Amino acid sequence: MKILYIDIDGVICTKFREYHPEDREHLFEPHLVTNLNQIFKETNCQGVISSTWRLGCELNELRMIFVRRGFKYPDRIIDVTPRIVFPWGSGSRQEEIQLDLGSRKPEVFCIIDDANCKGYAKNWVKCNGQNGLTDSKMKRAIKILNF
16 A cells, blocks of 8 residues: 655645635645645555645545646545644644554555654655645655655
8 A cells, every 4th residue: 555645734835925814725736736746646555644634624625626726536545644632732733643654564655744753764755834735846746655
């Protein structure tokens, strides 16, 4: 199994100054969603949402948001990462992905995120939060997943 861990803000949504809490899905940028579609098309991967959006939306709601914004593979978004909560605060995105990896044990995985995932440097495609999932980042993700 190939797993793509997907962040949203800074990856397919980069126009934060236009944020409207009642309609944040309009922030999905069509050309960045097209690049995400291309990754799914060329790698036959499954997606897991690692974004903080998972804390305010159920999985099916996230799938529908993706579809309304042009995503073509909603059935291949299979889950969200678990939330880790310690008495002193929440776990990091990297810790949540690590927990998910331990339960799924994929053959190969890729993390697309604008946040730090240096512990997984060879599997991490770091997006610039202002440019998101550019063509070069898309190609790197495809290369990682098709290794």
